[in-house]
Amino acid sequence: MARILVIAEHRNGALSEGTLELCKAAKAIASAAGAQPAAALLSKDGSLAAELAKYVPEVFTVSDGNLENYTADAYTQAVKAVVDAQDVKGVVIAHSYDGVDFAAKVAMALGCGIVSNCNKIEAQGGNITFTRNTYNGKIQEQKTVKTDKFVATFEKGAFDKEEAGGAGSVTAVSASISASRTKVKEVVETMAGSVDISQATIIVSGGRGTKDKDKYNDVIVNLAKKLGGEYAASRPVVDSGWTDAARQVGQSGKTVTPKLYIAAGISGAIQHVAGMKGSQCIVAINKDPEAPIFNIATYGIVGDLFEVIPAMMEAIG
Numbered sequence: 446m447a448r449i450l451v452i453a454e455h456r457n458g459a460l461s462e463g464t465l466e467l468c469k470a471a472k473a474i475a476s477a478a479g480a481q482p483a484a485a486l487l488s489k490d491g492s493l494a495a496e497l498a499k500y501v502p503e504v505f506t507v508s509d510g511n512l513e514n515y516t517a518d519a520y521t522q523a524v525k526a527v528v529d530a531q532d533v534k535g536v537v538i539a540h541s542y543d544g545v546d547f548a549a550k551v552a553m554a555l556g557c558g559i560v561s562n563c564n565k566i567e568a569q570g571g572n573i574t575f576t577r578n579t580y581n582g583k584i585q586e587q588k589t590v591k592t593d594k595f596v597a598t599f600e601k602g603a604f605d606k607e608e609a610g611g612a613g614s615v616t617a618v619s620a621s622i623s624a625s626r627t628k629v630k631e632v633v634e635t636m637a638g639s640v641d642i643s644q645a646t647i648i649v650s651g652g653r654g655t656k657d658k659d660k661y662n663d664v665i666v667n668l669a670k671k672l673g674g675e676y677a678a679s680r681p682v683v684d685s686g687w688t689d690a691a692r693q694v695g696q697s698g699k700t701v702t703p704k705l706y707i708a709a710g711i712s713g714a715i716q717h718v719a720g721m722k723g724s725q726c727i728v729a730i731n732k733d734p735e736a737p738i739f740n741i742a743t744y745g746i747v748g749d750l751f752e753v754i755p756a757m758m759e760a761i762g
């Protein structure tokens with residue numbers, strides 16, 4: 446049976462959250478296309494294969510010293526090796542910095558079409574239609590791929606994470622990966638020690654409406670602490686130095702998908718919404734009833750955040 450193949454992302458000995466979402470995407474595509482979900486683990490030694498096999502029925506490993514650090518050249522060779530060795534219909538890649546970097550190369554190597562940054566799939570008579578945002582989310586495009594095989598990248602939060610619990614098979618694919626033209630000299634954690642808000646289940650996010658750094662700390666940081674969540678911000682707040690860049694949500698910041706996202710004093714510009722629209726419950730607090738954030742809010746509170754948030758804190762106790 447043909448496979449829909451997830452290319453697993455991993456770092457520091459752990460699979461990324463995005464990989465678990467891709468496993469869910471692969472399952473949905475596979476069931477629509479009469480195929481089977483599978484995953485490829487491209488690494489130095491295949492040590493995460495058993496972990497990955499909890500999420501998909503088949504894992505194919507390509508293990509080679511040249512895969513120790515991600516490079517587009519080496520990853521493309523390794524994906525091609527798996528596709529050449531197995532019956533693969535579709536290759537599913539995270540729309541992450543690395544995924545964007547190598548997905549098009551993979552499509553070139555396989556001679557097939559690619560759809561990038563998808564957020565939904567639909568099946569029409571065995572054909573898959575991919576939906577993706579364009580013009581900063583103002584327009585949604587629907588695309589199909591006409592070639593036999595396809596490559597698709599998916600934005601974070603497009604699918605829920607697949608639950609662990611299976612025990613898939615692990616098959617090594619032999620491949621000789623030649624050294625990449627890119628040399629990784631050093632891997633630097635750009636925000637070492639800083640918080641990863643993309644993992645938070647509760648986020649309280651403040652925008653320019655919080656007025657200044659002290660007030661931002663007073664209302665946003667304190668409410669986040671009270672709720673046991675993380676605090677975050679829109680870009681003007683970060684640009685003004687009221688909080689650090691690791692906490693920026695949006696197109697040029699982080700994509701977050703918490704259970705609860707409280708947006709206070711945030712207008713809801715498309716670039717901000719791009720990073721938080723996948724949140725399960727969005728509570729917007731804004732004194733402007735016409736603020737665009739209310740278009741995507743689950744609950745909207747029209748009011749002054751400096752009155753609403755203290756009242757919320759008092760109610761929480």
Ligand SMILES: Cc1cc2nc3c(=O)[nH]c(=O)nc-3n(C[C@H](O)[C@H](O)[C@H](O)COP(=O)(O)OP(=O)(O)OC[C@H]3O[C@@H](n4cnc5c(N)ncnc54)[C@H](O)[C@@H]3O)c2cc1C
Binds near residue numbers: 651679694720
């Ligand atoms: C290429 C590009 C990338 C970008 N990337 C990002 C990004 O990653 N993240 C991001 O956030 N933005 C990003 N932006 C900026 C984006 O376009 C907006 O300018 C920004 O999101 C606006 O931030 P804001 O909502 O905090 O501020 P504003 O748009 O100024 O909104 C402030 C809101 O606070 C409300 N308000 C004021 N006082 C109160 C009060 N007392 N109580 C309640 N409400 C009040 C106002 O009614 C208003 O709606 C990007 C822009 C570009 C061009």
